[in-house]
Amino acid sequence: MPNPARLRAAALTATAVLLTSLVAGCGDDAGAEDLTEQRLTWKDCPAPAASEGGGSAPSPLPNGDRWQCATMKAPRDWADPEGDTIGIALIRAEASGAASRRIGSLVFNFGGPGGSGVSTLPAFGKDYATLRTRYDLVSFDPRGVGRSAGVKCENDQRLDAYFQQDMTPDDAAERAAFVENTEEFNAACEERSEKMLPHVRTTDAARDMDLMRQVLGDTKLHYFGISYGTELGGVYAHLFPRNVGRAVFDAVVDPTQTPEQGALGQARGFQLALDNYAEDCASQAEGCPVGDTAQDVKDRIAALLRKLEAKPIPGVFPRVLTQSAATNGIAQALYSKDFWEYLTEGLEQAYDGDGSTLMLLSDSMNGRSANGEYSNIAAAGAAINCSDAKPRYSTDYVEEKLPEFRAASPLFGDFMAWSMVSCTDWAVPGAADHPDVGAAGSAPILVVGNTGDPATPYAGARKMVDALGKGVGVELTYRGQGHGAYGSKNKCVQTAVDGYLLNGKVPADGTVCS
Numbered sequence: 001m002p003n004p005a006r007l008r009a010a011a012l013t014a015t016a017v018l019l020t021s022l023v024a025g026c027g028d029d030a031g032a033e034d035l036t037e038q039r040l041t042w043k044d045c046p047a048p049a050a051s052e053g054g055g056s057a058p059s060p061l062p063n064g065d066r067w068q069c070a071t072m073k074a075p076r077d078w079a080d081p082e083g084d085t086i087g088i089a090l091i092r093a094e095a096s097g098a099a100s101r102r103i104g105s106l107v108f109n110f111g112g113p114g115g116s117g118v119s120t121l122p123a124f125g126k127d128y129a130t131l132r133t134r135y136d137l138v139s140f141d142p143r144g145v146g147r148s149a150g151v152k153c154e155n156d157q158r159l160d161a162y163f164q165q166d167m168t169p170d171d172a173a174e175r176a177a178f179v180e181n182t183e184e185f186n187a188a189c190e191e192r193s194e195k196m197l198p199h200v201r202t203t204d205a206a207r208d209m210d211l212m213r214q215v216l217g218d219t220k221l222h223y224f225g226i227s228y229g230t231e232l233g234g235v236y237a238h239l240f241p242r243n244v245g246r247a248v249f250d251a252v253v254d255p256t257q258t259p260e261q262g263a264l265g266q267a268r269g270f271q272l273a274l275d276n277y278a279e280d281c282a283s284q285a286e287g288c289p290v291g292d293t294a295q296d297v298k299d300r301i302a303a304l305l306r307k308l309e310a311k312p313i314p315g316v317f318p319r320v321l322t323q324s325a326a327t328n329g330i331a332q333a334l335y336s337k338d339f340w341e342y343l344t345e346g347l348e349q350a351y352d353g354d355g356s357t358l359m360l361l362s363d364s365m366n367g368r369s370a371n372g373e374y375s376n377i378a379a380a381g382a383a384i385n386c387s388d389a390k391p392r393y394s395t396d397y398v399e400e401k402l403p404e405f406r407a408a409s410p411l412f413g414d415f416m417a418w419s420m421v422s423c424t425d426w427a428v429p430g431a432a433d434h435p436d437v438g439a440a441g442s443a444p445i446l447v448v449g450n451t452g453d454p455a456t457p458y459a460g461a462r463k464m465v466d467a468l469g470k471g472v473g474v475e476l477t478y479r480g481q482g483h484g485a486y487g488s489k490n491k492c493v494q495t496a497v498d499g500y501l502l503n504g505k506v507p508a509d510g511t512v513c514s
Contacts (some may be wrong), residue, residue: 045069052146053375089141097133106135111227114381116146143338153189153379168414174203190427206236220245234437241442251484254460267416271409273334323357329361336482374451386423390430393420421438453480
């Protein structure tokens with residue numbers, strides 16, 4: 001049975017997780033200049049709130065040091081820097097090496113968008129022990145996330161129903177129900193978070209990061225961005241190119257794509273990951289318990305999903321495993337090769353009428369804890385994505401595009417296509433077709449792409465390098481599986497990344513690790 005806490009954490013570097021510190025909206029009128037001079041009060045981190053995924057306070061680091069949390073004030077509206085402020089939740093582990101060798105802070109964003117960095121960093125703290133020898137490891141809940149003036153939409157009961165709905169409507173009645181559920185979710189966001197919705201764009205978070213750089217006492221921002229964190233890092237580099245220190249982008253978002261192109265790319269990416277899983281299972285010497293051949297593995301999965309659409313099976317009591325939840329759970333397991341064993345286990349159980357493991361995987365993706373409470377990753381993700389992206393898609397347009405999406409992925413195509421309507425009636429207009437990441441004058445940024453990445457397909461790494469501009473992006477390729485590269489513990493990747501962050505040694509552009 002998969003460990004739900006580890007799954008939730010990995011989903012963030014894959015796209016989701018939990019845990020955080022203090023923070024809330026503040027109503028004082030401190031000016032922007034004063035905010036750069038604020039002093040943070042660091043304290044031992046408390047247990048995370050439900051909006052951050054719940055659970056226990058982070059365990060001490062291997063050497064006994066404790067994780068510390070603080071709250072940074074930032075303008076709610078960067079266009080009115082002397083107006084009301086909000087709190088940005090921060091977490092850090094101070095550098096473990098000699099003070100004389102300390103470089104500064106290394107700021108992490110693990111993606112989503114909507115994921116709590118305050119939750120995620122402790123879950124992977126041991127993975128960054130080498131980097132901690134010369135850096136304070138720092139992460140944060142971006143604005144709108146967790147306790148950083150977290151966006152609120154529907155309650156837990158409504159979210160259970162929302163994630164159980166049929167997300168691939170086949171007829172007019174199903175389409176009407178799907179659109180109604182989307183409209184109700186978006187209306188709840190507007191009703192409960194009206195003041196924050198206009199102020200959660202990626203450009204706002206990037207400005208928060210530059211304020212953070214100054215408050216932390218760093219001349220340059222040293223940065224490690226994963227998944228959506230690469231987009232945030234690219235936007236920061238565009239806005240503040242001269243302030244970029246040593247930066248790494250891992251699991252790279254293609255900054256040139258519209259939401260439609262991104263959804264189509266993800267359909268292809270998850271299909272590739274499924275193909276790789278099926279080939280791997282079928283090649284095992286002891287045999288594959290969920291299919292005799294790779295094609296048989298995929299055919300049986302497709303048959304299972306068709307059956308679930310007509311008749312769900314028991315999941316995690318009292319909920320049942322629907323087609324939507326099963327597909328979501330399968331996608332979650334494809335984020336990391338380490339989760340493939342859980343996918344095999346979940347499929348075996350589902351073929352015998354037990355949907356519990358696939359439902360746990362789906363819950364992990366959606367930010368649902370075992371007690372039925374949800375983090376706000378879905379609410380924050382919708383708010384950030386819909387505020388960033390200008391295009392709005394109709395159901396007629398989606399139906400027109402379905403054949404192209406199905407060709408990209410027989411299993412995931414419909415789901416990715418229908419996801420395009422999620423912002424159609426959003427209360428805040430989107431900012432642009434795609435982010436601007438041109439960063440002339442920036443220090444080199446190491447851009448790491450994984451050829452087997454389902455969520456941020458490999459081609460995005462080269463697109464990011466090109467968009468950053470000549471002399472800025474440096475591409476490193478990892479020929480592997482799963483979302484991201486550094487977390488795979490591949491020695492070649494980690495040596496290259498550590499060498500740059502710790503010693504300033506930039507690998508040759510085009511370096512390949514296997």
